[in-house]
Amino acid sequence: MPQYGYFLSCEQYGPAELIEQARMAEQAGFQALWISDHYHPWNDEQGQSPFVWSVLGALSEAVSLPVGTAVTCPTVRTHPAVVAHAAATAAAMSPGGFRLGVGTGEALNEHVVGGPWPPAHVRLEMLEEAVQIMRRLFSGEEVNHRGTHYTVENARLYTLPDEPVPVDISGFGPAATALAARVGDGYITMMPDASMVEQYRKGGGGGKLISGGTKVCYGADREECVRTVHRLWANELLPGELGQVLPSPKHFEQAQTLVTEDMVRENRVCGDDADEHVAELRRFADAGFDRIYVNQIGPDLQGFFDFYRTKVLPQL
Incomplete structure (x- = not known):
């Protein structure tokens, strides 16, 4: 049976709000937490972007749930x-x-240090080399590395957990999924695509953890929920590789004019119909996911957690 977790959005909420949501999620019966790792929000309407590692420190004192980044x-x-x-x-x-959930990233967050934004195949090479370096460091050894993309000299981690940190790799296409199957401790994708799950399992993923997530907007007024999603998260309905290559929130705001409210109605669960919320999460369960995370877009957080505690999670 899958576990169900809550997805904390650093793009939409400040640190104190995220910690309170984590407490509410644990009290509502969610079994795990995800948290996004962004330098910028996708658009100015979302309005936040705290440093995830500071928030993770506070989470460790606030809740006892397992937590992961989605993704660094x-x-x-x-x-x-x-x-x-x-x-x-x-x-x-x-x-x-x-x-530690990792991926090849987006120009939105990564180009801020002034370097070039590499093409997708180079970003995958960089990610594989980065995972190799991190794994060696998690072992406690002193690392000296001169590779294609990175140099490490005399690096050793002295503060380590009892077991090496699991590294889950995000993939939205065949090449990234193949990399996740080959070198990851788990697989992350935001699409309930059984074919990708099968590729991961057969490509070397075996019985390793597969995690996925979705966003919903709970509220009593369905049309108001649609407008909320359209205002805050229309970026998720942009086609192709725009999400990886647009460099700033203002560029996403320009591109989001292509997204209509009808597209939101067709692609996002909005409102307070418990069956629709259950069906959305079951799409991931039916595709073979082990952990399924959900994020509430709308402002009624207390209503959302009460709704999931009493109406949604018991059915799952």
Whole structure:
């Protein structure tokens, strides 16, 4: 049976709000937490972007649930040796356990340090090399590395969890899914696509953890929920690789004019019909996911958690 978790959105909420949501999620019966790792929000309407590693420290004191990043990019903005340091400390502090979710990232967050934004196949090469470096550091050894993309000299992590940090790899296409199957401790994708799950399992993923997530907007007025999603998260309905290559929130705001409210109605669960919420999460369960996370877009957080505690999670 899958576990059901709550997805904390650093793009939409500040640190104190995220910690309170985590407490509410644990009290409502959610079994795990995800948290996004962004330098920018996708658009100015979302309006936040706290440093995830600071928030993770507070989460370790606030809740006992397992937590993971969804996802961190350990390749451009932050060197993999630094990400490994942060992740090891987060894992040592997390009572429920910590998983480092990683991916090839977006220009939105990564180009801020002024370097070029590589093409997708190069970003995958960088991610694989970064994972190799981090794994060596998680073992406690002193690492010296001169590779294609990274140099590490005399690096050793002294504060480590009891077990090496699991590294889950995000993939939205065949190449990234193949990489996740080959080198990941788990697989992350935001689409309930059984064919990708099958590729991951057969490609080397075996019985490793597969995690996915979705966003909903709970509220009594369905049309108001549609408008809320359209205002805050229309970026999720942009086609193709726009999400990976647009460099700033203002560019996403320009592109979002292509997204209509009808597209939101067709692609996002909005309102307070429990059966619709259950069906959305079961799409992931039926596709073979082990952990399924949900994020509430709308402002009624207390209503959402009460609704899931009493109407949705019991059916799942």
